[in-house]
Amino acid sequence: MTIETIWQEYRTALTRFLQSRVSNTADVEDLLQEILIKSHNNLNSLQSASSLKSWVFQIANHVIIDYYRKKAKGQELQVEDLWYEEDAADIKQDLSQCITPFINALPEDTASLLIDIDLNNVKQKDYAKANDISYSTLKSRVQKGRKQLRDLFEDCCHLSLDKQGNIIDYQQKSQGKGCGGCP
Secondary structure, three states: OOHHHHHHHHHHHHHHHHHOOOOOHHHHHHHHHHHHHHHHHHHHHOOOHHHHHHHHHHHHHHHHHHHHHHHHOOOOOOHHHOHHHHHHHHHHHHHHHHHHHHHHHOOHHHHHHHHHHHHOOOOHHHHHHHOOOOHHHHHHHHHHHHHHHHHHHHHHEEEEEOOOOOEEEEEEOOOOOOOOOOO
16 A cells, blocks of 8 residues: 555545644645655554554544644643544534444344443343353353444444544445434
8 A cells, every 4th residue: 555545545534634623724734744744654554454544544633633732832722722522522422323223223132232231331240140141151242242333333434443442533424224313
């Protein structure tokens, strides 16, 4: 994979991503150039082509954070500059509307399991004991159910994740399966 190919594929999405976080158009262009340089310099650190999009957006996210850090030096931080926290809350709120329809799209036993464990905060050990299931079997079922739920999200949306696996951005696919209840 060459930097030209990467840039051709992601430049437009990166520009939109930057414009949603930085109001000055000239700064957006400068940040795009910085992302290009960092991507080029670190291309050898990319572990697999399947993680290319999240890798590029992770670089973009770090560039934006650095931009606001430099901007804040010598200035008091303004409420408007706390875009990251607001965005994270907005993204979680947007995607939380999809949880119930997606869980309901899962097989009934998996849906019931995830509702109890993840939504109703029932401890896994308590659930295993109450349902006469071994704890290790339950952990496997929970992992499998969460994977199925994530697959439904990924069928519906392109997700951009940070290093910790947190969603930093998403874009709804035009013809995803079961996206009717999503924002």
